[in-house]
Amino acid sequence: MTFNSYSFLVFFGLVLLLSRVIRNWTLNKAFLLAVSYVFYGAWNPPFVLLLLASTVIDWYSARWIHALTSPRARRAAMGVSLLANLGMLGYFKYAGLAVRTWCDATSLLGFDCPLSPPDIILPVGISFYTFQTLSYTLDVYLRRSRPWHSFLDYALYVTFFPQLVAGPIVRAADFLPQCDAPRKGTGQQIGWGLSLMVIGLFAKVVVADALMAPVVELVYAGSSPPGFVNGWAGTMAFALQIFADFFGYSTCAIGAALCLGFHLMENFRFPYAAIGFSDFWRRWHISLSTWLRDYLYIPLGGNRGGSSRTHLNLALTMLIGGLWHGASWTFVVWGGLHGAYLIAERLVRGTRVAALGLWGSPVGRAALLLSTFLLVCVAWVFFRAPDIDSALSILGGMLSPSQAAADMAMLVSGASSSDPSAPVFLGRKTYAIAFGGTAAMILLHNALKECGIEGLAARTPWPVRSVVLAVLAYLVVISMSGDDRAFIYFQF
Amino acid sequence: MHSSTSSSSIVVPPAPYAVSWGLTALILAGLLAGSEVLWRGRGFAPSVRDSEMLWCVHRQRVYSEEGRRKIVVLGASRAQDDIVPEALAQAFPEYAGVVHLAVEGHGALPLIKALLQDPDFDGLVIADVTTGLLDSSYDKANPVGRYEEQCLGSLGFWSTFNGQFNAWTEAELQSRIALLSPALTLKNLIDQRLSPTPPYWQTEASRYRPAWFRSGQPPEKLADLRRWRIGMSLSDDTPLDPPDQVIRRISEELGPLFQSFTERGGQVVLVRLPSTAEHWERDERLEPKALYWDRVESAVHVPTIHFRDYPELLGFDCPDTSHLDAEDAPEFTRRLAAVVRQRLGLYSTMSSPGAAVDRTSPR
Numbered sequence: 014m015t016f017n018s019y020s021f022l023v024f025f026g027l028v029l030l031l032s033r034v035i036r037n038w039t040l041n042k043a044f045l046l047a048v049s050y051v052f053y054g055a056w057n058p059p060f061v062l063l064l065l066a067s068t069v070i071d072w073y074s075a076r077w078i079h080a081l082t083s084p085r086a087r088r089a090a091m092g093v094s095l096l097a098n099l100g101m102l103g104y105f106k107y108a109g110l111a112v113r114t115w116c117d118a119t120s121l122l123g124f125d126c127p128l129s130p131p132d133i134i135l136p137v138g139i140s141f142y143t144f145q146t147l148s149y150t151l152d153v154y155l156r157r158s159r160p161w162h163s164f165l166d167y168a169l170y171v172t173f174f175p176q177l178v179a180g181p182i183v184r185a186a187d188f189l190p191q192c193d194a195p196r197k198g199t200g201q202q203i204g205w206g207l208s209l210m211v212i213g214l215f216a217k218v219v220v221a222d223a224l225m226a227p228v229v230e231l232v233y234a235g236s237s238p239p240g241f242v243n244g245w246a247g248t249m250a251f252a253l254q255i256f257a258d259f260f261g262y263s264t265c266a267i268g269a270a271l272c273l274g275f276h277l278m279e280n281f282r283f284p285y286a287a288i289g290f291s292d293f294w295r296r297w298h299i300s301l302s303t304w305l306r307d308y309l310y311i312p313l314g315g316n317r318g319g320s321s322r323t324h325l326n327l328a329l330t331m332l333i334g335g336l337w338h339g340a341s342w343t344f345v346v347w348g349g350l351h352g353a354y355l356i357a358e359r360l361v362r363g364t365r366v367a368a369l370g371l372w373g374s375p376v377g378r379a380a381l382l383l384s385t386f387l388l389v390c391v392a393w394v395f396f397r398a399p400d401i402d403s404a405l406s407i408l409g410g411m412l413s414p415s416q417a418a419a420d421m422a423m424l425v426s427g428a429s430s431s432d433p434s435a436p437v438f439l440g441r442k443t444y445a446i447a448f449g450g451t452a453a454m455i456l457l458h459n460a461l462k463e464c465g466i467e468g469l470a471a472r473t474p475w476p477v478r479s480v481v482l483a484v485l486a487y488l489v490v491i492s493m494s495g496d497d498r499a500f501i502y503f504q505f
Numbered sequence: 506m507h508s509s510t511s512s513s514s515i516v517v518p519p520a521p522y523a524v525s526w527g528l529t530a531l532i533l534a535g536l537l538a539g540s541e542v543l544w545r546g547r548g549f550a551p552s553v554r555d556s557e558m559l560w561c562v563h564r565q566r567v568y569s570e571e572g573r574r575k576i577v578v579l580g581a582s583r584a585q586d587d588i589v590p591e592a593l594a595q596a597f598p599e600y601a602g603v604v605h606l607a608v609e610g611h612g613a614l615p616l617i618k619a620l621l622q623d624p625d626f627d628g629l630v631i632a633d634v635t636t637g638l639l640d641s642s643y644d645k646a647n648p649v650g651r652y653e654e655q656c657l658g659s660l661g662f663w664s665t666f667n668g669q670f671n672a673w674t675e676a677e678l679q680s681r682i683a684l685l686s687p688a689l690t691l692k693n694l695i696d697q698r699l700s701p702t703p704p705y706w707q708t709e710a711s712r713y714r715p716a717w718f719r720s721g722q723p724p725e726k727l728a729d730l731r732r733w734r735i736g737m738s739l740s741d742d743t744p745l746d747p748p749d750q751v752i753r754r755i756s757e758e759l760g761p762l763f764q765s766f767t768e769r770g771g772q773v774v775l776v777r778l779p780s781t782a783e784h785w786e787r788d789e790r791l792e793p794k795a796l797y798w799d800r801v802e803s804a805v806h807v808p809t810i811h812f813r814d815y816p817e818l819l820g821f822d823c824p825d826t827s828h829l830d831a832e833d834a835p836e837f838t839r840r841l842a843a844v845v846r847q848r849l850g851l852y853s854t855m856s857s858p859g860a861a862v863d864r865t866s867p868r
Contacts, residue, residue: 018667201522205515205518207526224692224695276515467517470518480529483529493685494689
């Protein structure tokens, strides 16, 4: 079930209503757990069992680890938990990649590959809930917390429908204490929660699906390399599409949870206003970046072992973060690029260039912001392209000065070249959506980077907010009848 | 417990939310109502998005109800445009209704095979085909088999319940509200610079797609469409294999399937719906009726109906050379139904003259 569907509208309306009617808190939590399984089962019923298995495994693993005193035994128990969790993730998500890679390697050596990639359905949201259950067990193992006293609370933490399939990746320490005392959304929470859901749906249905996705598909699904202008147009449109898509989901999730009285962590903080890559990762998919920091980067040693070790840890963390997104080497390259950016940023910060006052000036900051955005776009090429070859071909056009000059002529003349190998003029409307949308998004992110949506709403008179929400809702309604597009992060 | 460093508390901006949402709802209702009036005034009519899941909703309805069988229409765009479900249902009152499973742009063969192999289905199949479309060697890349696969899945109905609920809800809303028509999505509005032209066709919730060729568009547009359609049909000039080969393959592939289906009470009628002018000339040149179609019935042992063989089915004009105008479709369907009844040996019914299903153009 997706937030941008009629079934969710009915489902959420009923859940909101019934959760307010059920007065007993334990019963209410059981009800929320049951409807969360219905929410997940609406996609593919048998995979509810997998979710249940993951929940039970980590519930008992944590209790087992907590009961053990010997470090060796604890380590072994943690190993079993990791094996179970990562084993499931590995089988469902990475078995195909492993077989394909093995076959590519054997064919390079001149052997026939006896294996064929397995036909496995990827359970939606498995990467998200696996990381969520793992964080609970790891917290107990690292003695950051004790096992929770209620299985019902814990199962609800893993399964809570607003965040189940695409995050935010909630921490047990943030969610479980909320289960202790009865909670119902107050009028203010429901009012703001619904506002967030409208904003999230607008981002997803209007910006990502109706405006940006067609531009991205024109460029990335084309049969020939798109060249300079089209390459940048498609990639910038994708930068907007993926932000609007994922921000839209997270915002809907936060809004839906708030209506039920629960608080979920913020997942995006206007990332295209980032100056530098550490800043970017403090603003993009925050629940994943903090997860990777707390359970991978810091346990690897973080920045405690000198600069070489820090750079190695950064690179490893980002490569694994890339692979978490999808079973393809393109995601590893994407992660690797971000790792390289972060390392380069650390190196530059250590030089005298960083101390120049230039970077503190508005012009310097704007230059850094634009550089960050453009380099993020370069990495997005690998995230979006179907394979490494296509990504390199698209990137080749985007970074080619000679192609740039020819394409600029095409843009000015407003027509395609007679040369059949030259990129096709996509139309002024398409370029306006891609480049105009990018400029608008960067300006918006800059305007909201400090105050956030809440701050903007707080200083806007409520009648104006009502009008804006009505217009956004109207645009959502008239965009809903387009093609079916699932949230991009569902595939992860 | 250890908490992530990102705060999970949300600051709720204060506002009188009940009043604020009341105002939002009022403005939204005004915008929607205003747009509906505007677009209807500009000639837009309600129309449904014909998706795989909507097909699936209808696929689930093919089974008999209280001992009364269903009629299932298969085929491509011709069946979708020419056969009016209500008119067919009126002509077959002893059946429990009509289900339209035609899919635009694709031959019906994979769906005929899948439906007839469904052990729970025992209704009447009226399939619009050509001889070439009955021979799977010409239809290898046909993707409609996927419809059946995705719809029923490994768990049957429940695996697609959510998608079907959404498709059904969307169809119910779109069949009533012009503003929700696929022609008026934001993407289309932008593509057409906020000045979209009403399409000459609509899709109904039943998946019937009336095409108002004559009254739904200016004559010059119809002339363009006709030229385009003729060009399209002429671009495919591959003749079929020799008749003996084609008929043998059809007989081997479909004969046993039809036999087992009819033995368990099902009925199949293969129909060839009208095409006219250059389109018909091209069809006749590539697969001459006398050499191909006329041999199909004896090869598969189910009734076949070719529009050229029945005077009552002749004389209908296809404005684009391949599909009937929505104004003619109800009458054509009634006449076709009478022929089907005759071929199936069913006694004639005293159905109403059918005025109730005659359509007028939304414009």
